[in-house]
Amino acid sequence: MLAALGLLGLVPAPARDAMVSAAAVRIDRACAADVDRALRGEPRTFARIYGARTDSDWHPLSAAVKRRIARDPDIYSEVAKAWRVDDKVVLVVISSRSLELRAEATYCFRRSGTLARVEESSSGAEVRDDEARYFDERGGLVARRSKFYPYSPQVVATVSPVFKPSTPTLYLTVRALPFLKYLAD
DSSP states (O other): OHHHHTTTTOOOHHHHHHHHHHHHHHHHHHHHHHHHHHHTHHHHEEEEETTTTTTOOEEEEOHHHHHHHHHTTTEEEEEEEEEEETTTEEEEEEEETTTTTTEEEEEOTTTSSEEEEEEEEEEETTEEEEEEEEEEETSSSEEEEEEEEEESTTSSSSOOGOOOOOOOOOSSSGGOOOHHHHHOO
């Protein structure tokens, strides 16, 4: 009941912040346990490349695509790795890059298939943006941490958020993953 009142803004700010922090700590602990187990296995890896001669759909990562991405650092590509625990996807890391822009999103899914936490890091134009968001079982945001900063002291300390690099797509469930059809086999 107190948690519901806090989300409605009816509990004083310090108590509400403590509840949000407690929710984030619980999610972090649950994710850590599943991620530790998941990382003992090998991930399934998928990729897509954007460009005139590609279909830009997700496919299992082939040796040819892996070489192409490695040879051309400016190619706009995304690579996803997915790990399972007890045949349930619990961890997905999606890395995106194009020219000098980079982004990575690490998704921790509950075994029920809902998103528990996403940690995003994006960089470009001499700035970096790190953010973690925590979700309840219904996809509601329960906590957020964020830091936006320039790479070097020569860049003005008050970099405008207009230059904030875009973050990867948010997938609130395992079923929403665009390469899900390849995870079924």
